[in-house]
Amino acid sequence: MTIQFHRLRPKKETHAGMSRRMFLMTTTMAGITTGAMLGGRAFAASGVLTAAQQGTLLRMLQDIYPHPDLLQLSHYEAIAATVLKNAEADAEAAKALTDGLGKIEEQAQALFGTAYTDITDPDTREGLLRHFQNEGFFQTVRWTAYFGIYDNKDVWPLFGYEGSSVEHGGYIDRGFSDITFVPQGPSLEERMAAVQG
Amino acid sequence: MAKFDLSDDSVVVIIGSGAGGGTLANELAQKGIKSVVLEAGRRFDLGDIENDEWAMFNKISWLDKRYSGGGWHGAVNHPTLPAWIVKGYGGSTIHWAGVALRFKDYEFKTRTHYGAIDGANVEDWPVSLEEMTPWYEKAELKMGVTGKTTGMPHLPWNNGFRVLAEGCRRTGRSDYNSGPMAINSVERDGRPSCQQIGFCMQGCAIGAKWSTMYTELPRAEDTGLCEVRTDSMALRIEHDANGRASGVLYADAAGKQHLQKARVVCVAGNSIESPRLLLNSASSMFPDGLANSSGQVGRNYMNHTTGGVYAVLPEKVHMFRGTSVAGIVGDEVYHDPARGFSGGYYLEFLSLGLPFMAAFLEPGNTGWGRGVAKALESYDHMSGVWVLGEDMAQERNAITLHGTEKDQHGLPVPIVSKTPHNNDYEMTEHMFKTSTQIYEAVGATDVYELPAYPATHNMGTNRMHADPAKGVVNGFGQSHDIGNLFVSDGSQFTSSGACNPTLTIVALAIRQAEYIAQEMNARTI
Numbered sequence: 001m002t003i004q005f006h007r008l009r010p011k012k013e014t015h016a017g018m019s020r021r022m023f024l025m026t027t028t029m030a031g032i033t034t035g036a037m038l039g040g041r042a043f044a045a046s047g048v049l050t051a052a053q054q055g056t057l058l059r060m061l062q063d064i065y066p067h068p069d070l071l072q073l074s075h076y077e078a079i080a081a082t083v084l085k086n087a088e089a090d091a092e093a094a095k096a097l098t099d100g101l102g103k104i105e106e107q108a109q110a111l112f113g114t115a116y117t118d119i120t121d122p123d124t125r126e127g128l129l130r131h132f133q134n135e136g137f138f139q140t141v142r143w144t145a146y147f148g149i150y151d152n153k154d155v156w157p158l159f160g161y162e163g164s165s166v167e168h169g170g171y172i173d174r175g176f177s178d179i180t181f182v183p184q185g186p187s188l189e190e191r192m193a194a195v196q197g
Numbered sequence: 198m199a200k201f202d203l204s205d206d207s208v209v210v211i212i213g214s215g216a217g218g219g220t221l222a223n224e225l226a227q228k229g230i231k232s233v234v235l236e237a238g239r240r241f242d243l244g245d246i247e248n249d250e251w252a253m254f255n256k257i258s259w260l261d262k263r264y265s266g267g268g269w270h271g272a273v274n275h276p277t278l279p280a281w282i283v284k285g286y287g288g289s290t291i292h293w294a295g296v297a298l299r300f301k302d303y304e305f306k307t308r309t310h311y312g313a314i315d316g317a318n319v320e321d322w323p324v325s326l327e328e329m330t331p332w333y334e335k336a337e338l339k340m341g342v343t344g345k346t347t348g349m350p351h352l353p354w355n356n357g358f359r360v361l362a363e364g365c366r367r368t369g370r371s372d373y374n375s376g377p378m379a380i381n382s383v384e385r386d387g388r389p390s391c392q393q394i395g396f397c398m399q400g401c402a403i404g405a406k407w408s409t410m411y412t413e414l415p416r417a418e419d420t421g422l423c424e425v426r427t428d429s430m431a432l433r434i435e436h437d438a439n440g441r442a443s444g445v446l447y448a449d450a451a452g453k454q455h456l457q458k459a460r461v462v463c464v465a466g467n468s469i470e471s472p473r474l475l476l477n478s479a480s481s482m483f484p485d486g487l488a489n490s491s492g493q494v495g496r497n498y499m500n501h502t503t504g505g506v507y508a509v510l511p512e513k514v515h516m517f518r519g520t521s522v523a524g525i526v527g528d529e530v531y532h533d534p535a536r537g538f539s540g541g542y543y544l545e546f547l548s549l550g551l552p553f554m555a556a557f558l559e560p561g562n563t564g565w566g567r568g569v570a571k572a573l574e575s576y577d578h579m580s581g582v583w584v585l586g587e588d589m590a591q592e593r594n595a596i597t598l599h600g601t602e603k604d605q606h607g608l609p610v611p612i613v614s615k616t617p618h619n620n621d622y623e624m625t626e627h628m629f630k631t632s633t634q635i636y637e638a639v640g641a642t643d644v645y646e647l648p649a650y651p652a653t654h655n656m657g658t659n660r661m662h663a664d665p666a667k668g669v670v671n672g673f674g675q676s677h678d679i680g681n682l683f684v685s686d687g688s689q690f691t692s693s694g695a696c697n698p699t700l701t702i703v704a705l706a707i708r709q710a711e712y713i714a715q716e717m718n719a720r721t722i
Contacts, residue, residue, distance in 0.1 A: 064565045065565060066567055066570050067570055067574065069574075070574060123567070126566050130566075133562050133563060133565070142562075146555060149555075150552050150554075151250075151251055151555075159574070160513065160576060161550065162515070163248065164249060165248060166246075166248050166394050166396075166403070169392055170393045171355075171393040171395060171519050174518065176355045176356065176518040177353060179512065179513070181510075181511070182363035183359070183363060184359070185353060185354025185359055185375070188350065188353070195344050195347075
């Protein structure tokens, strides 16, 4: 993905004029604090991870696909539960996960002298995670998060996606051409005339 | 459906049931010619179609082991999925979006118009647009293509395309429309009209879009002259002592091998499997593979110069409502070297569902984080295009066989190598600039540029050429080396053109059926 920014961009946008590199170095978006994060309902109790590692995992999921205004903590907790369930069924994956979470913590301590979950700047946390993005454990967590959010029918309405339509007779009577900020397309008569004669 | 004996050497054996193979089977059947179609995948019907991107991807895609190679980003980001095509009854006509464009005249004669291009293998087709025009018309009538040939109006414009069209109007463009599409805009040929369901590329759940799955294949079977064997993976083409194709060895669902005898063999397994089969059929008489005296089998792999562009508009668009490719912008399809590249390109409106948008916005290991998440929160405000343009043939872009790794049938795994030519980079830059300018004109606030998807348009790996030293097949798809061996899919293409290949594959298959019938009658094959 390359992002092209345009002069027509509305002024109120919070990330106006910033490249992604800038995202990594600025603090325009308020993160969810660790306290708030752990204050919610605990996800599935698991023998695979310690409580601290579960906190790291939950923070990591929110940093991988951060939607603080759209998703609830419970959405991320459900994904964490899936990650744990999969790890419980696969000793090798479980080890990769615990080792990986350990490496994230080590890196946080080495670079910032603090726990990963205590880093308040979301860009700093993302930058930290970027170190590990080519590792298997990271991509396992990332794709579990991907499916838990973007391929999750319960979440789709939050993004304005309506999904399957065939059972409703398609979108033909359900707004396939309902926007008003650009002109209508040609009428049936105009479309007929264009291909005949 | 007919049942033919394995030892029946009077049949035409067709490998593949998609746009090329499915069409050829029905055309031959309608002429009274018997055929056995070997389809590697399973039998599908409309009941298998779901409006679900990943469910259908997992159900219909060709997911046998393959490797991406070369310098394109997919070698890293899609290492085992170079191409996005279908394995099953109907082939990639289940997945295709329905765009039914003809090649332009200059696109059949690229060597004449472009000249020699450094690093590329640009040649003229042995056929011209003038020769192809009546076959294009037959294809359009067969498939039900909206436009003047059928008199069927183009489809109504959906939200996403209306945004694109308005941008085109404001930037002074004139060639943009919601067709030609092989999707019924009115009931036709026993199939209903489009209900703007979306999910065209997951298979049309009502059959409004042409697919061999519910047109050519069942019609061929209904004649009693065509037997379609699904779960039948062709392993090698056999030949006799005279060097004529004599049969096809294939594996059934249980892995059991059978040899189907043949009078004629037609290869239509798409541009990866077709050359792979010819290469895997090497023998002491043909040590470099069948039909490969030119050395061009597997070479000149083309898949279009492509990318995606998604713009965030000031208001909601809901682009997923309705036909997936709802409109085509054609006014960049011309050859003018002053633009810095040869050949032209289309912009085709293309909606993605949220799952695929999230997967392909930034493919690979880096596609996560605040930038991606922020972009996806604008999903319902997006309109976008798939850009596709002429891809320069290069010998180094090729299907080759892995030295050691074998698939479930014991055949070497194919490696699909693609390194873009400088022409591709220049064109891509122009495509992105044009698309951005159009969307800016309707107030786009952000524009996201996406790299190429795994290829759906795979072409050129058994190219046509008038000169047997420079191509694998002649202008009828007939092998220069082996008279009763034909290539019937997009691997025949000498150049890629800018447009989606399916209409040309179907037109060539109709024409090839006529030629095969004529040659069989004349007993030359």
